[in-house]
Amino acid sequence: MDTQSYLPLQPGVGMEENFLSLDDILLSHERLPIRTECSFPRLGYLEKSTDAQDIPEGTKMELPLWLSKGLYEKKRRVLSVELPKVYREGWRTVFNADPNVVDLHKMGPYYYGLGSQMLHFDSPENPEIAQTLLQTFIGRFRRNMDSSQNAYNEDTSALVERLDCLEKALFTSGQSGLNGFQSWEKGRASQLTASSLVLNYRKRKMADVPP
Amino acid sequence: MDPSEVEFLAEKETVKIIPNFSLDKIYLIGGDLGPFNPGLPVDVPVWLALNLKQRQKCRIVPPAWMDVEKLEEIRELERKEDTFAPVPSPYYMELTKLLLNYASDNIPKADEIRTLVKDIWDTRIAKLRLSADSFISQLEAHAKLDNLTLMEINTIRAFLLDSLNCMYKLRSNLQPGSSKGQFTDY
CATH class of the missing domain: 1.20.58.2050 (Methane Monooxygenase Hydroxylase; Chain G, domain 1)
Structure with missing residues (x-):
């Protein structure tokens, strides 16, 4: 039996993300291929391939999932998302x-x-x-x-x-x-063992404690 | 649930012992035990039987099913049937382990019994996996766990529950809109 000092939160898997799950946070950084449907003025620095100041309409680029999800709207077409391969x-x-x-x-x-x-x-x-x-x-x-x-x-x-x-x-x-x-079955469960919390616990030195 | 917790529950089962001391009836919260007289068989819970045995105060009479011929019959039945055959005791695995470990001198052919019970266990676990797989692949929603013992369920519980959870979420993707705001259980 492994006991952990914290309980990791399961990813949400479905359409809803689990806000506190580390896996879902990492997932939201996956990059998606998108196509801009209107021009983004003064955001040219996001697109590394050109030196232009603006991102013109119809540019193909990659954005992380969290940003595409935020910008995507059915009524006002800001960008369209293409399916990853x-x-x-x-x-x-x-x-x-x-x-x-x-x-x-x-x-x-x-x-x-x-x-x-x-x-x-x-x-x-x-x-x-x-x-x-x-x-x-x-x-x-x-x-x-x-x-x-x-x-x-x-x-x-x-x-x-x-x-x-x-x-x-x-x-x-x-x-x-x-x-x-x-x-x-091997009879190891009946032996008492030290908790992993205790094993990993180290005494703090006075110098490490912030004043 | 930890296997040692299942074992703890199994220790409530009764077993017959033949004490070699005499003691009046003892009154416990879980029920009265005794009286104990030398040479007279008496029913006690397994935890007490093992304790007395370790202090060499009694001889344990193995349960009727803990017998090579009967276990062989059960093993054959288990191999023949596709479904789970009835087991001799809901705690057969735990009792075998406890009694054979602490009182193997009171049980004839202890080694053969150990092998037989292990065979039965392996057959049943293989069946359990097979049925879990068909349960998942046919997208069933409920299953009946007839004749399964607690220890058997316990070995697969964590895996099966997590998988069913994931599958449920992937299935609810199929009906868009139905899953909104359903998983906010943190």
Whole structure:
């Protein structure tokens, strides 16, 4: 049983982000390809490729998710968001064919989270994206379950390197179930051990304490 | 839930012991125990049985199902059936471990019993994974956990619950607008 000194907040996964989740904060920095629908005066420094003072209408550039989400509006067209490669038709076919062969860590690493966030931008392909996300998760579930419930006392880095961040969290919870049972079966659960909080606790020196 | 908590619950099960001391009835919150007379079998909870055994005050009579032939039958049944077969005791795994660890001299063929119970456990866990997988892949919404023991559920609980949670959220993406403001539970 591993006890942590803090409880990490789970990512929101769906359309709603979890405001306090570290994963979702990192996710909001993913860059999206966009196209400006009006000119942005005096913001030329955001676009590194030109020295112009303004960003003219119709420029293709990349903006982080949080900014695109804030600027995107249905009524006043400020910018239009294009789908990242992995959510487009071509890759969707790959995911539908066999989700197990895809390296989601390279594709993502927030494949599910970003995919759900893409649903904020009204694209005609939204229903298919949502469907593919769900099918991918289901398709990869068995493999993830088996590897997390069987890998006892071995190096798991090869198993988790192709997993999305969400799947990695699931893998860890699967491992905690397995490790708990195994250590009970070996009789190690009945031995008292020092809490990790105590082990990591170091006495503060007087010099470190701010006055 | 920690496996040691499940084990704690299992220690409430009763087991027959043959004491070698005499003591009047003892009155506890959980019920009255005894009276204890040398040579007369009496039912006590497992925690007391193990305690007395460790002080060499009694002999433990293994439960009726803890027997090589009966366990072999159960193992065959478990392998034949696709669904979970009924288990001899809701705490079969925990009781086997406790009794075999502390009182193996009172149980005939202890090693064979250990192997058999482990076989039964492995078969059931494999079934549990199979059914969890079909549960997920067919997008079912509820399942009936007949004949599953607490320890078995406990090994897969964290993983399955987290997965179902994720799946629920990915599914609610399919109906746009329905998920607004639903996950603000922090």
